[in-house]
Amino acid sequence: MTVSARRNLGLLIAAQSLGAASAPIIISLGGIVGQMLASRPALATLPVSLYSLGLALSTLPAAFLMRRLGRRVAYVLGALLAVVSGGVAATGIVQGGFLLFCLGTALAGYYGANVQSYRFAAADTVAPPLRAQAISLIMIGGLVAAVIGPQAVIWTRDAWPDAPFAGSFAAQAVLALLALPLLIALRIPKGSEAADSAKGLEAEARSLGQIARSPRFIVALSAGVVSYGLMAFIMTAAPMAMVGCGHTVGEAALGIQWHVLAMFAPSFFTGRLITRFxxxxxxxxxxxxxxxSGVLALAGLELLHFWGALVLLGVGWNFGFIGATALLTEVYRQENAAERAKVQAFNDFLMFGVVAVASFGSGSLLGSAGWDVINALMLPLIAIVLALLAWGARVNREAPRPV
Structure with a gap:
């Protein structure tokens, strides 16, 4: 790994640690603040759902800016918007404005889309054999963020005595502000049309439709969507299921804490596992x-069943998500910025679109079908994707990687 690549990777890990801390703040407080401000109880979770929706819808415009302006400029703009979004959300709480608060969380989704693409930025700046390790290292920033986000809530929730939690969303803006000098210091080459054309590559760029029909893309997308979508769905439903089964809110919160640690802690060695296996x-x-994790959840409703299932779910997401991201880097020509940008953006648009749907629908499905049904339904989906992985591996042995 070159000195420049190592420097960029360190900056991206630090930026990920600060940027990914926004999501825990919004997810942990969005529903609580929604209950305080919304005119109807049914609207309480709307701020969190709008964050997920904003993230999904922002993947394509964020990728467009990265393509036109370069990753560094686009990331700086994303962090600046995050500062604005945190200020808007905090102002909404102070003024008692539910719609203003929702606007703030929705705008934060754009920053989330930028933060999610840091893993691709890391992969794009290293040699092919090192991409999986670079992606895995970026995810370590998520482990740090899982600590920073909740601690920011604890330290700042009472900063405005007459407006509970307004300080936490102001802290979200401060975290984005702290990330700005890190992003400004990035030195990632701009993949512009002019640069591609100079190499004679832009004319060779395949259409998104052509790429999307390739076995490599189908397999990578399916694995990423199912890994992330199921994790988000089960993680959202689990605390409600635990409380419904007689466990305390504190026990549910502890289960989610272990789940988040399990999501990111394996990142220290996932890249090496991918290199080896x-x-x-x-x-x-x-x-x-x-x-x-689904089988363990179906085995019983004791506390250890829930906690064990959440830990398995977290580790499984880590392997599945990082592995799927690494698979995606084989779909496009690495040196062709046009292919790279549209494949990465389309993948994240579909993946986080599914996550947004999961955040909207998990509570209602839990209420109508129950915890056991939710866990049983995910097993056929996983079987389908495993079959796709086997099919993709066979096809890839027969077809060369795009160059």
Missing amino acids: GKTQVTAAGLLLIAA
Whole structure:
């Protein structure tokens, strides 16, 4: 790894640690603040759902800006908007304005889309054999963010005595402000049309439709969507299911804490596992762990069943998500900025679109179908993706990677 790549990777890990802390603040407080401000109880979770929706809808415009302006400029603009969004959300709380608060959380989704693409920025700046390790290292920033976000809530929730939690959303803006000098210091080459054309590559760029029909894209997308979508769905439903089964809110919160640690802690070695065993194998292992979490959840309703299932779900997501991201880097020509940008953006648009739907629908499905049905339904989905991985591995042995 070159000195420049190491420097960029360190900056991206630090930026991820600060930027990814916004999501825990919004997710942990959005519903509580919604209950305080909304005119109807049914609207309480709307701020969190709008954040997820904003993230999904922002993937394409964020990618467009990265393509036209370069990643560094686009990331700086994203962090500046995050400062604004935190200020808007805090102002909404102070003024008692539910719609203003919702606007703030929705705008934060754009920053979330930028933060999610840091893993691609890391992969784009290193040699092919090191991409999985670079992606894995970026995810370590998520582990730090899982600590920073909740601590920011604890330290700042009573900063405005007459406006509970306004200080936490102001802290969200401060965290984005702290990330700005890190992003400004990035030195990632701008993948412009002019640069591609000078190499004679822009004319060779395949259409998104052509790329989307390739086995590599179908397999990578399916693995990423199912890994992330199921994790988000089960994680959202689990605390409600635990409380419904007689466990305390504190026990549910502790289960989510262990789940988040399990999501990011394996990042210290996931990249090495991919290097040793392969992208497909580690992705499949992640999906099998998610399936195991469903089987354990179906085995009983005791506290250890819930906690154990959440830990397995977290580790499975880590392997599945990082493995799927590494698989995606094989879909496009690395040196062709046009292909790279549209494939990465389209993948995240579909993946986080599913996550947004999951955040909207998990509570209602839990109420109508129950915890056991939710866990049973995910098993056939995992079986389908495992079959796709096996099919993709066979096809890839027969077809060369795009160059």
